[in-house]
Amino acid sequence: MSTRCAVVALAGPPNAGKSTLINRAVGAKVSIVTHKVQTTRTRVRGIALQGDTQLVFVDTPGIFVSPKRRLERAMVAAAWDATEDADLVVVLHDARKPADDEQVSLVLEGLAKRKCKRVVLAINKVDDVRRESLLALAQNLNAAYPFERVFMISALTGDGVEDLLAWLAAQAPEGPWLYPEDEISDLPQRLLAAEITREKLFLHLHDELPYSLTVETEAWESFRDGSVKITQTIYVQREAHKRMAIGAKGATVRKIRGLAQKELEEMLETRVHLFLFVKVRERWVEDPERYRDWGLDYRS
Numbered sequence: 001m002s003t004r005c006a007v008v009a010l011a012g013p014p015n016a017g018k019s020t021l022i023n024r025a026v027g028a029k030v031s032i033v034t035h036k037v038q039t040t041r042t043r044v045r046g047i048a049l050q051g052d053t054q055l056v057f058v059d060t061p062g063i064f065v066s067p068k069r070r071l072e073r074a075m076v077a078a079a080w081d082a083t084e085d086a087d088l089v090v091v092l093h094d095a096r097k098p099a100d101d102e103q104v105s106l107v108l109e110g111l112a113k114r115k116c117k118r119v120v121l122a123i124n125k126v127d128d129v130r131r132e133s134l135l136a137l138a139q140n141l142n143a144a145y146p147f148e149r150v151f152m153i154s155a156l157t158g159d160g161v162e163d164l165l166a167w168l169a170a171q172a173p174e175g176p177w178l179y180p181e182d183e184i185s186d187l188p189q190r191l192l193a194a195e196i197t198r199e200k201l202f203l204h205l206h207d208e209l210p211y212s213l214t215v216e217t218e219a220w221e222s223f224r225d226g227s228v229k230i231t232q233t234i235y236v237q238r239e240a241h242k243r244m245a246i247g248a249k250g251a252t253v254r255k256i257r258g259l260a261q262k263e264l265e266e267m268l269e270t271r272v273h274l275f276l277f278v279k280v281r282e283r284w285v286e287d288p289e290r291y292r293d294w295g296l297d298y299r300s
């Protein structure tokens with residue numbers, strides 16, 4: 001089978017609907033692929049399969065910033081490099097915003113100065129505006145930058161998304177996939193499973209725990225009877241947070257485990273054995289590898 005692969009730079013300001021679009025494209029509730037998956041210059045936000053074509057969506061967050069400090073300038077330059085490296089660029093525009101919106105103007109000016117290969121516009125959230133306003137919006141945006149194509153989509157309802165994906169896939173050059181299939185098909189499930197546990201933690205710990213808490217799915221084992229054993233670690237930054245997450249005699253983590261396991265069973269339609277560990281990973285934000293294994297295990 002001849003394969004195709006394209007790196008697609010997704011240029012959408014915060015809130016344009018990138019995560020929603022990626023979730024739909026990937027076909028699973030996964031908003032971030034992982035910090036572990038990287039192309040040379042930028043973070044991979046999601047990987048979608050369209051038949052024999054792999055579409056690797058990369059992020060371009062910096063291009064919406066007017067850089068002042070040196071670090072910002074470096075970040076913006078890297079993001080622009082990512083758009084130049086990409087096979088295709090999708091500018092995602094929120095249909096509720098005007099064509100001369102400051103952030104989109106910044107991007108269109110930048111695009112005009114660069115050698116981006118192929119740039120298309122996807123006007124998102126079309127479910128939330130009057131249809132009649134869309135034509136003028138598309139014309140105005142096209143006047144500011146000559147897009148190769150304009151797509152009208154609703155990442156939320158899925159309207160138009162298949163057309164966009166099919167078009168992107170058809171443009172993808174022939175070549176090997178950047179990521180193995182099992183890696184990408186396994187990844188969303190692992191992440192989703194971690195997100196489910198994180199959600200339960202937030203719902204039940206209220207404001208007590210800081211937002212720095214993370215959950216990682218460490219192992220995923222499938223058994224012959226169809227059941228799955230999922231092992232996750234909840235990383236917190238301090239001993240006090242660990243005690244909070246565990247609760248008196250383990251009551252909190254047990255409750256979280258029960259709720260998360262139930263939701264996982266519904267999602268996977270099979271029996272799930274969920275094992276949760278709580279670990280302290282001090283300053284993991286700054287140096288995740290170094291502090292990864294600090295702290296004691298707690299098994300629920």
Ligand SMILES: Nc1nc2c(ncn2[C@@H]2O[C@H](COP(=O)(O)OP(=O)(O)OP(=O)(O)O)[C@@H](O)[C@H]2O)c(=O)[nH]1
Nearest residue numbers: 013014015016017018019020124125128154155156
């Ligand atoms: N009505 C409508 N809302 C949408 C659509 N797509 C996304 N949204 C909403 O817009 C908000 C932002 O969507 P996200 O997908 O998180 O946006 P994002 O671009 O990933 O945002 P960042 O992660 O901050 O970069 C959410 O409340 C979505 O539900 C759409 O097609 N229609």
